[in-house]
Amino acid sequence: MRRKAFSPWVINTVKHLVALSSRAFPWRATYLMVLKALDQVAEAYLRRRPVVWHNVFFPTEILYGLRVVPFAPEAASALAVGLGLASEALNAASAHWVATDICSFHRLAAGLDLAGYFPTPDAVVCTSHLCDIAPQSLAWSADRHGKPFYLLDVPQRAKAEDATYVARQLKYIFYSLARDLGLSPDMEALKAAIGRSNEARRLLLEINADRQKLPAVIRGEEAHGFLYLMLTGWGADFTEEVYRELLEELKTRRREKKWAASREKFRLLWLHLRPYYPTEIFKILEEESGAIVVFEEMHHVYWEELDLDRPFYSLALKVLGHQGLSFMERRIQTILDMVREFNAQGVIHFAHWGCRQSTAGIRLLQEALRRENTAFLNLDGDCIDREKYAGGGVRTRLEAFLELLAASRLH
Amino acid sequence: MLITAGLDIGSLSTKAAIVAEGQLLSFCILPTGRGGSEVAERALEEALNRANVKRKELKGIVATGYGRISIPFADRRVTEITCHARGAWHLFPEVATVIDIGGQDSKVIRVGPGGKVLDFEMNEKCAAGTGRFLEVMARALEVELGEMGKMAVKARRAAPISSTCTVFAESEVVSLLAEGRPLEEILKGLHYAVAERVVAMAQRLGWERPVVMSGGVAKNIGVVKSLEERLGTSLYIPAEPQILGALGAALLAAEEN
Numbered sequence: 001m002r003r004k005a006f007s008p009w010v011i012n013t014v015k016h017l018v019a020l021s022s023r024a025f026p027w028r029a030t031y032l033m034v035l036k037a038l039d040q041v042a043e044a045y046l047r048r049r050p051v052v053w054h055n056v057f058f059p060t061e062i063l064y065g066l067r068v069v070p071f072a073p074e075a076a077s078a079l080a081v082g083l084g085l086a087s088e089a090l091n092a093a094s095a096h097w098v099a100t101d102i103c104s105f106h107r108l109a110a111g112l113d114l115a116g117y118f119p120t121p122d123a124v125v126c127t128s129h130l131c132d133i134a135p136q137s138l139a140w141s142a143d144r145h146g147k148p149f150y151l152l153d154v155p156q157r158a159k160a161e162d163a164t165y166v167a168r169q170l171k172y173i174f175y176s177l178a179r180d181l182g183l184s185p186d187m188e189a190l191k192a193a194i195g196r197s198n199e200a201r202r203l204l205l206e207i208n209a210d211r212q213k214l215p216a217v218i219r220g221e222e223a224h225g226f227l228y229l230m231l232t233g234w235g236a237d238f239t240e241e242v243y244r245e246l247l248e249e250l251k252t253r254r255r256e257k258k259w260a261a262s263r264e265k266f267r268l269l270w271l272h273l274r275p276y277y278p279t280e281i282f283k284i285l286e287e288e289s290g291a292i293v294v295f296e297e298m299h300h301v302y303w304e305e306l307d308l309d310r311p312f313y314s315l316a317l318k319v320l321g322h323q324g325l326s327f328m329e330r331r332i333q334t335i336l337d338m339v340r341e342f343n344a345q346g347v348i349h350f351a352h353w354g355c356r357q358s359t360a361g362i363r364l365l366q367e368a369l370r371r372e373n374t375a376f377l378n379l380d381g382d383c384i385d386r387e388k389y390a391g392g393g394v395r396t397r398l399e400a401f402l403e404l405l406a407a408s409r410l411h
Numbered sequence: 412m413l414i415t416a417g418l419d420i421g422s423l424s425t426k427a428a429i430v431a432e433g434q435l436l437s438f439c440i441l442p443t444g445r446g447g448s449e450v451a452e453r454a455l456e457e458a459l460n461r462a463n464v465k466r467k468e469l470k471g472i473v474a475t476g477y478g479r480i481s482i483p484f485a486d487r488r489v490t491e492i493t494c495h496a497r498g499a500w501h502l503f504p505e506v507a508t509v510i511d512i513g514g515q516d517s518k519v520i521r522v523g524p525g526g527k528v529l530d531f532e533m534n535e536k537c538a539a540g541t542g543r544f545l546e547v548m549a550r551a552l553e554v555e556l557g558e559m560g561k562m563a564v565k566a567r568r569a570a571p572i573s574s575t576c577t578v579f580a581e582s583e584v585v586s587l588l589a590e591g592r593p594l595e596e597i598l599k600g601l602h603y604a605v606a607e608r609v610v611a612m613a614q615r616l617g618w619e620r621p622v623v624m625s626g627g628v629a630k631n632i633g634v635v636k637s638l639e640e641r642l643g644t645s646l647y648i649p650a651e652p653q654i655l656g657a658l659g660a661a662l663l664a665a666e667e668n
Contacts, residue, residue: 363615370530392477393516393533400492400531407493407527 011042026222029246036238037228043069050122050181053141055134056231057127057322058152059315061197061306062174064235065190066183071119072232073109073141074134080112081276081384089115090385103354104384106137113141121147123180125173129154130324130357148180157327158320166316174312187311193235194306194314200234203243205301210250211294212342215264217253220293221282224274227298265290266405269338271297271349272358277386281379284398291402295342297323300334328361332368339374346375346405353382375408377401413668414464415471417660418451419491420478423514423542424627427454428657429462430665433501437462438654448482471664475656477515489663491656492520492531498659499623500526503647507619510609510638510646511655512628514542519612521619526659532612538577540608542628548601551581552594560633563602566595572604580604598633606637613642623647625655 015038018031025031044051050068054060056075063070080086086108093111094100100107112118124142126135128151135151142149150173155162178185211218226246233239253259268285270293275281285291303318323334339347347369351359362378369376379397382388412431419426425443429436439458441450451474459466474485475494482488491511499509500522509520517540521529538544549556570592574580580601587597605628613622622644628634629652639646649655 375530395480396477396490396492397533400490400528403490403493404528404530 011038011045014038015042027218027246027249029242029249030222030225032245033226033228033238033242036242040069040236040238044071044119047119050183051119052177052181053121053124053138055126055131055138057130057134057319058125059170059234059319060232061190061193061235061311061315062170062177063125064196065193065311066174066177066181066185067189068122068177068181068183070232071121073113073118073138074105075228075232076118077105077108077112077384078273078276080108080117085112085115085117086277086384086386089117101354102133102137103131103352104382106133108384110137110140113144121145123148123150123177125150125152125177127152127154127319129156129319130322132356133354148176150176152319154319154325156325158322158325163313163316163320166319167312170312170315190311191308194308194311196237196240197234198305198308200229200239200243201301201303201305203240203247204230204299207243207247207250208295208299208301210247210254213254214267214343216260216267216292216294217250217258219260219282219286220268220270220296221274221286223293223299224270224296227273227296230298260292261286261290263290264292266346266402267292267294267342267344269293269295269297269335269342269344269347271335271347272352272355273298273383274350275381275383275386275389277384277389279389280391280395281398284395285402289399289402291346291405293348294344295338297335297338300338302334324357328364331361332365335365336368336372339369339372344374345408346377346401348377348379348401350383351378351380353380353385353388373408375401375405413470413665414468415473415661415664415668416455416458416469417494417657417662417664418455418472418474418476418479418482418485419494419654419656419660420451420474420476420482421491421513421515421656422477424653425450425454425476425478426654426657427451427458428654428661429458429464430658430661431462431464433662433665435658435661436464438651438657440653443478447478448484451478451482452484470668473660473664473667475660486664487667489660492518492533493528494656494659494663495625496520496522496528496659497526497662498655498657499625499649501658501662502649502655503621503623505621506623506647508613508616508622509655510613510622510624511626512540512542512605512609512624512634513626514546517541517609517612517626517628519609519616519618521616530616532616534608534612539580540605540612542626544577544580544605545601545628545631545634547577547581548584548598551584552588552597554594554598557630559598560602560631560635562595563598563633564636566593566599568596568599569603570596570600572597572600599637602631602633602637603641605634606641609638610641618642620644621647623649623655625649625652627653629653 089111126138303321306314474482
């Protein structure tokens with residue numbers, strides 16, 4: 001029933017309402033991104049083209065190259081939290097034995113699908129790297145809907161010779177999806193998607209370079225929203241469009257001296273994701289204390305430009321290039337570089353419940369940052385499930401962290 | 412004379428301290444109850460009376476603790492982490508680590524020169540490792556809260572308490588009683604459970620000697636002994652461990668001036 005509620009009329013009405021409220025968005029690029037995302041969601045529900053579910057680490061260039069509609073249940077979960085659907089959906093998941101100690105993005109995604117909120121997939125793809133629950137979670141989704149499931153097996157050690165192994169699988173998935181969905185595997189369309197991905201990457205690198213400058217122009221809370229593109233939009237035309245708009249706005253605001261805070265007291269680096277329900281975290285940091293989150297680890301461009309003539313191989317290198325793969329030293333070095341490049345005095349890691357890939361090596365990271373005299377705060381919580389959020393404790397942790405930074409500066 | 416006040420509004424008790432020229436003049440501890448500024452106001456007035464100081468003589472008030480944001484008459488609000496470090500350093504200038512176990516949370520703080528916070532750890536959103544855990548267990552075992560520590564140290568062995576969850580530990584304790592385990596052994600096991608939790612935080616932080624303990628739980632000899640045993644060091648316990656945060660707050664108020 002709920003899937004049927006997403007009629008063209010309903011979707012168009014929502015889009016018109018959003019289109020009329022452009023002033024509610026702090027950045028034109030955010031407004032543009034929301035409109036484009038709504039278009040994509042509409043396409044997924046209206047099913048005019050095949051819908052392929054994917055996890056957020058799957059190289060979406062493959063999907064845009066096939067001209068299917070990508071749909072990321074993890075990203076949709078974050079959106080559903082904002083729409084107030086989490087409680088009902090988490091209960092639905094719980095009724096189906098979805099354990100509470102797994103990542104709540106996947107717990108909620110399962111619940112949303114079971115409750116009838118998600119568009120039906122025609123196929124499901126997933127990578128094995130970083131997120132340990134994603135393959136099980138998405139394989140179950142494919143099974144529930146009786147659709148084909150393809151797993152991209154990514155070796156943990158990410159050695160150079162593994163690129164061929166990953167590239168072969170990507171090629172197999174590309175052609176298999178085309179066959180399963182009755183599409184013609186068009187290499188030119190794939191190359192076009194790769195070209196768009198390269199252009200978006202170039203723009204994001206420019207955006208990141210601008211964010212390295214002092215003082216900050218965009219607040220971390222605002223910048224976090226653009227992670228939607230990072231996790232779902234590689235190969236799409238709108239990603240390029242939104243990044244171009246954002247870059248233009250950053251430059252204009254810098255020229256006009258419209259800073260993120262009237263007085264930037266501290267610069268912080270944010271690791272992993274943030275809670276998607278309302279919290280005081282960014283109010284405490286950015287509004288009350290002038291501590292601006294100047295960069296998010298998730299916005300790091302970890303791959304080289306893709307080779308149009310070797311699409312599968314270069315996408316394999318992209319997948320294997322993620323800082324979270326291989327030994328912990330790789331992620332630590334990447335973070336230390338970010339601290340230096342963005343002039344960050346402190347690092348906050350949001351330890352999302354059930355996320356082993358991000359939280360398991362925190363001790364090593366803490367030690368490395370200590371050696372560099374960089375303050376570190378590990379903030380326990382859950383991006384999705386607000387039951388695990390303790391407002392008073394979070395305020396004390398954040399304020400104490402800021403006091404620590406202030407004292408370090410005095411000494 | 413520079414006279415300042417510190418207010419520490421905790422979950423169970425509200426503390427006020429009056430300091431003049433770096434010396435503690437008086438203090439007052441009241442139950443927080445429903446909290447709010449009213450209790451803080453009363454604690455402050457009582458502490459001022461005891462010190463024979465008039466309110467208008469105060470040059471500054473710093474509020475700390477969970478209720479710090481609800482004190483409109485405070486000049487400044489500082490977290491209890493910074494205040495405990497400052498208070499501990501005032502009493503024990505050689506302090507390197509502070510363990511604070513309060514009513515609803517526990518913290519481990521690494522302290523540097525001048526009482527500066529180098530790093531800290533707090534317990535998660537959970538009563539394990541806090542005064543509340545002991546309070547619930549005292550009720551379940553029908554033991555006076557003030558007596559449970561003394562009884563625990565009498566036991567030769569500790570009953571194993573496998574759960575650190577307050578709710579599960581309560582049912583575990585009831586089962587142990589039904590099995591006929593001596594009360595003292597169960598109490599020792601409970602104190603070990605609290606200590607284990609706090610020691611894990613201290614280890615995450617890379618604690619160093621000397622260690623000062625603050626907070627109401629520092630009055631519980633059972634927890635103190637368990638921590639000393641697990642850490643392999645003696646703890647420095649202030650004469651009034653509950654007021655360390657308020658003392659630190661008052662000292663910070665003086666530094667502002």
